[in-house]
Amino acid sequence: MPSGKASAGGLAVAVQDALNDSNGIWLGWNGQQITDSEAPEFEQAYSQGIDYITCPLTHQQYAQYYCGFANKVLWPAMHHRDDLIEYDAEEYKTYQKVNRLFAQKLKQLAQPEDLIWVHDYHFFSVARYCRELGMQNKIGFFLHIPFASLNIWHKIPVARELIQDLSQYDVIGLQTQIDQNACMQTCLNLLEAQKIQSNSISYKKRQILIKSYPIGVQPELIQKQAQQDLATSSVFNFEEIPRQKTIIGVDRIDYSKGLLERFNAFATFLETSPEYHGLVRHLQVAIPSRTDIPAYQRLYQRFKTKLELINEEFAHEDWRPVDCCYDTVQHHNLMHIYRHSDICWISSLRDGMNLVAKEYIAAQDPENPGVLILSKYAGAAEQMSQALIVDPQDRAAMMDALKMALEMSKAERINRYQQLIEGLTSSDLTHWRNNFLDDLEKIPTLLMKPQRLLQDNYQSIYQVL
Ligand code: ADQ
Numbered sequence: 001m002p003s004g005k006a007s008a009g010g011l012a013v014a015v016q017d018a019l020n021d022s023n024g025i026w027l028g029w030n031g032q033q034i035t036d037s038e039a040p041e042f043e044q045a046y047s048q049g050i051d052y053i054t055c056p057l058t059h060q061q062y063a064q065y066y067c068g069f070a071n072k073v074l075w076p077a078m079h080h081r082d083d084l085i086e087y088d089a090e091e092y093k094t095y096q097k098v099n100r101l102f103a104q105k106l107k108q109l110a111q112p113e114d115l116i117w118v119h120d121y122h123f124f125s126v127a128r129y130c131r132e133l134g135m136q137n138k139i140g141f142f143l144h145i146p147f148a149s150l151n152i153w154h155k156i157p158v159a160r161e162l163i164q165d166l167s168q169y170d171v172i173g174l175q176t177q178i179d180q181n182a183c184m185q186t187c188l189n190l191l192e193a194q195k196i197q198s199n200s201i202s203y204k205k206r207q208i209l210i211k212s213y214p215i216g217v218q219p220e221l222i223q224k225q226a227q228q229d230l231a232t233s234s235v236f237n238f239e240e241i242p243r244q245k246t247i248i249g250v251d252r253i254d255y256s257k258g259l260l261e262r263f264n265a266f267a268t269f270l271e272t273s274p275e276y277h278g279l280v281r282h283l284q285v286a287i288p289s290r291t292d293i294p295a296y297q298r299l300y301q302r303f304k305t306k307l308e309l310i311n312e313e314f315a316h317e318d319w320r321p322v323d324c325c326y327d328t329v330q331h332h333n334l335m336h337i338y339r340h341s342d343i344c345w346i347s348s349l350r351d352g353m354n355l356v357a358k359e360y361i362a363a364q365d366p367e368n369p370g371v372l373i374l375s376k377y378a379g380a381a382e383q384m385s386q387a388l389i390v391d392p393q394d395r396a397a398m399m400d401a402l403k404m405a406l407e408m409s410k411a412e413r414i415n416r417y418q419q420l421i422e423g424l425t426s427s428d429l430t431h432w433r434n435n436f437l438d439d440l441e442k443i444p445t446l447l448m449k450p451q452r453l454l455q456d457n458y459q460s461i462y463q464v465l
């Protein structure tokens with residue numbers, strides 16, 4: 001992931017916040033590409049209390065590793081879009097090569113006692129290469145996205161090899177209990193590992209912890225940011241329009257976010273509820289994502305067209321039902337937008353956690369909070385049951401939830417908010433990080449002999465905390 005600059009990804013936001021509080025080093029891709037004949041060089045930079053060591057990817061690595069295996073096989077598979085899986089053996093080879101290069105760089109940098117924390121689906125195989133290089137460090141892996149169920153894993157031709165690579169980590173962290181169960185079942189089935197506790201397995205004489213660590217936010221900080229007066233810099237106009245209610249959506253343009261399902265439901269709502277015309281508007285922050293991948297290009301076009309059609313059909317002189325910002329928004333601006341929105345509507349078809357749900361609640365005015373409509377398929381739904389939980393594929397249920405949110409009494413809004421904010425405070429970002437790192441520290445040390453060291457003269461990517 002690009003680092004050292006603003007990024008709209010949840011992973012970046014969460015890990016940068018956690019790094020701010022530690023002496024860790026961030027290793028990652030700097031977001032740049034170079035020609036295939038150039039040798040990627042690492043650069044070191046220090047920004048806002050964090051040491052960044054980053055390098056570019058070659059065009060070939062970007063195409064085959066990042067756009068290829070990571071985002072045309074692993075991302076759709078983990079989001080249960082097996083119809084979008086495009087497996088290519090060459091791309092998988094590059095995925096493995098890049099993972100090995102990362103491990104080689106890690107070998108250069110890590111001290112034997114360092115904890116290594118690897119993040120996300122781009123790096124399923126890093127620990128395997130670290131072990132081949134003789135590294136006995138404790139290595140944890142956190143998957144920010146959902147873990148696919150076994151039947152989907154069966155559709156990935158290299159599933160068994162990948163799960164074997166995954167078994168070289170000491171702790172495998174997942175977002176939810178559902179993901180934990182899916183990971184456990186997949187490991188037991190594909191590795192023929194032994195279950196030793198509800199959340200750990202034994203495989204080739206090693207113990208591996210498989211456990212959910214739901215990622216959180218920093219509610220107090222968000223509350224402060226949301227209260228800042230941003231009269232001049234806000235992206236949308238929040239000047240008081242009596243009785244008009246605002247719905248906010250904040251998503252990368254990704255097929256996992258259910259954007260079309262939500263705007264179809266909103267259009268049908270406007271069609272069937274003319275009494276709301278002029279009284280409700282849906283604002284959307286929708287940053288384009290992975291724009292070099294055809295499935296994302298198609299979605300972007302369909303999404304833009306859908307919004308245009310809604311405005312064409314329903315807008316009148318002083319009311320536009322839909323407004324969209326396609327840019328990166330500064331974090332405190334976004335918190336301000338949340339606070340001034342009456343409803344946040346999340347319609348993911350599958351989502352690891354969804355930080356927007358948590359940020360929205362954290363940003364609310366406790367005396368007059370807004371309402372969260374949350375997809376049952378977002379990981380956040382496991383913890384945030386006081387939201388209005390919906391199935392985004394059920395259009396009628398989505399419309400009912402919207403009506404309920406628009407008409408909810410202040411007393412009920414406060415009641416739901418109080419329970420939600422309590423949950424966010426007791427399971428915040430610091431808890432997430434500490435729980436994961438505590439478990440990683442506690443896990444018994446590997447009993448394995450160092451293997452032959454490979455030469456480590458490559459440039460690579462990964463993250464260490
Ligand atoms: P994402 O799929 O990127 O993250 P999400 O959890 O919603 O999804 O996080 C998005 C983050 O980016 C939020 O913090 C949001 O405020 C920010 N953001 C979104 N659009 C922005 C914009 N235009 N400008 C600035 N900031 C923007 C992945 C997984 C999720 C999981 C997270 C964290 O897909 O399921 O919750 O990692 O683990």
